[in-house]
Amino acid sequence: MTHSERYTSRSQQWDRAKRLLEALIFSSPKPVSEEEIKRASGLVGIAIEKAVDEINSELSDHPFEIVRTGEGWEMRLKDEYMKIFYRLVEPELSKAELKTLAIIAAKGETSVSEVLRLRGGAASNHIKKLIRMGLIKREKRGRRTILSVTEKFNKYFMLDKTG
Template identity: 35%
Template sequence: MSKRGRGSRDERERKAIKLIEAALYVSGRPLDLKTLGSVSGLRSKRTLTKLIKQLKESYANRESAIEIVELEDGRYVMQLKTEYTAKVRKLAVRPLLTTGPLKTLSYIAFRQPVSQSQVVAVRGTHAYAHIKELERMGLIRRKKEGRESIITTTEFFSDYFGLSRHLPKLKEQLKKILFGKEDSKLTP
C-alpha cells in the first residue's frame, strides 16, 4: 500500500475513534456495534472492534477516572470508575434520584424479583410513592401475580447504571459495589 493510502486510512481511523468516543460520551448509555459503526462510518465489525479496543486502552493507559467498558452483551459504555463516583456525585447538576427512591431502588435491585409488600415492609409506606416514581422513570416494572405485585428492574436500569442485564451477574456486580467483594458470601 502506498504511503498516501496508508496515511489516508490512518486519518480516517483517528477520526472514527474520535466519533466513537463522542458517541459514547454524549449518549450516556451503552451502545452496540451497529450504532457505533453508523456514527463512525465504519462498516467492518473487525475494524470497529479494533478501534474501540484502542480507545479503551487509551483511557486505561492514562489512568483516567473515566473508563470504557464492554458489557457481556457486546455493547460499550463510557462511565466514571466506581472509586470516583461517591466523591463527585454531589457535583452532578441534578441527580437522577433523591436518597429515598435511590435506597428503594437499591433494595429492589438487590432483592429482585421482590414483592411490593416486602419492599413496603422494609422501606416503609413512603415506598409506594418511590415505586410509582421508579416505574414512571422506566427503572422498574411491576407484574401482577395473583393479588401481589412482583417488582424487577428493567433493561433501562441496567443500561443507565452500566450493569449487566442478566440477573445473576447483576447481583454479583451489586455485591461488589456494596460490599467491595467479587464473590461476597452475603446473600441478597
C-alpha cells in the same frame, strides 16, 4: 496516488472512524452495540477493540474511559473519579428509598402489597419515584401488581449481568 498519499489517506480514514466511534459512544445515553458502531463508523470486530484501545490511550489523562459491558460499549468515569464524584454529588435516593429498592432487588420480584407490608405506607411514594426513575417496573398479574428491577437499575448500580 503515491504510497505516501495512500498511507495518509488510510491514516485519515482510521482517525475519522475513531472520532466517529468516540462521538457515538460519548453521545449515546445507552451502551452502543457493535452493529451501531459498524453503521456509524464502518469499524467491525477487532478493529473496534483496537480503536477503543487507542482512544483510551489518548484519554489516559482524562477522568473517563470507554469500556465494554454486556450490552455494548459505553463511556464512563474511571473508578478513582467515580469514588470522588459520588461523595460530592447529592444522592438521588434517600436511605428510605434505597431500603425499599433493596427489598425489591433482593427478592427479584415481589408484590406491591409485600413491599408496603415490610416498609410501611411511605413506600408507596418510594415505589412511584423508583418507577419514574426507571429503576423498577410494575407488572399486573391478575389482581396482584408485581415489582421488579430493570436494566437501568443494573446500570445505575454498575452491576454487569454478563457473568
